[in-house]
Amino acid sequence: MLNQYEIEGTEYLMPPEAYFSEDTYKNFKNGLLDFKSTLSKNLEEEKNVTYCRFGDGDFYFLNKIPRGSAKPGRRALKRPYFLINHKKFVQGSTKNDYYLSLMSKSHRENFENYFNKPPDYLIEYVYGLLSNKWILQSTVKNIGLVGADKKLELINSLMEKQEYREYLGIEKFSDYISIPQRFAADNLSKTKRLVKKQLTKANSNLFLVGIGHVKTGLLHEFKNYNRSVYLDIGVGMDALAGVVNLTRPYFGNWKNYQLKNFSLYKEIDFLVNKNNHVKNIHYL
Numbered sequence: 001m002l003n004q005y006e007i008e009g010t011e012y013l014m015p016p017e018a019y020f021s022e023d024t025y026k027n028f029k030n031g032l033l034d035f036k037s038t039l040s041k042n043l044e045e046e047k048n049v050t051y052c053r054f055g056d057g058d059f060y061f062l063n064k065i066p067r068g069s070a071k072p073g074r075r076a077l078k079r080p081y082f083l084i085n086h087k088k089f090v091q092g093s094t095k096n097d098y099y100l101s102l103m104s105k106s107h108r109e110n111f112e113n114y115f116n117k118p119p120d121y122l123i124e125y126v127y128g129l130l131s132n133k134w135i136l137q138s139t140v141k142n143i144g145l146v147g148a149d150k151k152l153e154l155i156n157s158l159m160e161k162q163e164y165r166e167y168l169g170i171e172k173f174s175d176y177i178s179i180p181q182r183f184a185a186d187n188l189s190k191t192k193r194l195v196k197k198q199l200t201k202a203n204s205n206l207f208l209v210g211i212g213h214v215k216t217g218l219l220h221e222f223k224n225y226n227r228s229v230y231l232d233i234g235v236g237m238d239a240l241a242g243v244v245n246l247t248r249p250y251f252g253n254w255k256n257y258q259l260k261n262f263s264l265y266k267e268i269d270f271l272v273n274k275n276n277h278v279k280n281i282h283y284l
Contacts, residue, residue: 004028005103007128011252018104025103025122035125036134038098039231043140043206048227050219052096053123053234059110061185061213062093069213075269076213078183088188088217095220100126100232102249123234128250130236135208137169144175144204146195146211146222146230150267151241152176157259158242161284164257168240175202181269184214192221199225210237243270243278256281 001012001019005028018024025031042049060070064081072080094115101111101119111119129135136143145152156176158164165171177198184191191214199222209219209232222230235251238244242256243265258265260283270278 005124007032007124007132007250009132010128010250012250013252014247015249016104024105028103028122028124031122032125032128035121036129039135039229040139042229046205046227047229048223049097050223050230051098051100051121051126051232052093052215052219053100053126053232054111054114054119055102055123055234056107056110058093058213058216059114062090062114062216075182077185079186084186085188089185089213090216092217092220124249126231126233127236127248130208130233130239131250131254133169135231135233140205142174142204142206143170144177144202144207144228145173145237145240146177146199146207146209147179147237148181148211148269149178150181150269151210151237151243152178154241154243154259154264154268157264158257158284161257163284167255167257174204175207177202177207179211179214181267184211185217188214188217192218195222196225202226202228204228206231208233208236208240210234241268242281243268246279254280258283260284 001015002022005019057069060067061076064086066072069075072078077084098120100121100123101107102123145155159172177195179191179194205228207228207230209230215232219230219232235244235248239251239254242258244251244254244256246252246254256278258281
């Protein structure tokens with residue numbers, strides 16, 4: 001891909017055509033600097049804000065299009081759309097402080113068609129700055145996680161290993177706020193109560209969030225439970241759990257640290273076929 005889309009310390013193994021055109025996103029580098037500056041300022045000033053990713057799966061979910069992760073029975077929900085309070089997700093989706101989209105034309109068109117405005121930042125910035133550890137090492141000491149219970153259990157176990165802590169460049173995650181790995185959108189009120197009970201007791205200054213489509217009705221509510229900065233990292237949570245698809249943007253050189261207790265991975269909901277794409281595995 002072109003140099004203008006590179007992020008230091010990362011690799012993108014299979015970039016699509018958009019990354020080979022100067023015209024796709026001419027302000028990529030300036031936008032990256034602005035994102036880092038704004039995030040750092042929000043943390044320094046202890047702002048209470050949310051950063052929400054909006055991908056194609058979120059577009060499908062909010063428009064009740066049963067495709068991919070937005071298909072009932074796949075990941076986000078088990079019930080058909082007419083049996084959930086879908087309006088709450090639509091209403092909540094517009095109540096965050098910052099919004100991010102992938103830079104390709106189709107993704108930005110979906111974003112602008114839904115929100116009637118351009119995204120504040122690119123999702124690529126989040127992926128790249130997590131992959132090169134900038135978010136972990138250059139922001140704040142107290143970082144918490146909000147994610148699927150099974151993956152948080154993996155991360156917690158991995159963090160007991162010195163080699164993994166050294167790889168990430170941090171000593172610990174301050175909080176682990178969990179939701180069900182699958183079908184968290186079936187009962188939004190129940191999931192809210194579960195998160196509220198945990199978040200009100202948390203102490204982190206920055207929360208990295210990876211909770212799937214339920215975020216559209218939930219993420220903005222986090223500010224009511226605990227004052228912090230909430231950054232939606234999406235598939236970045238899979239990276240921290242050691243199960244990321246290396247073809248995901250900017251995770252091409254990520255080391256998937258895993259434990260030798262293979263039974264821990266039987267209940268993990270892999271975003272792709274494990275054997276095809278979860279590579280560069282380092283066993284602890």
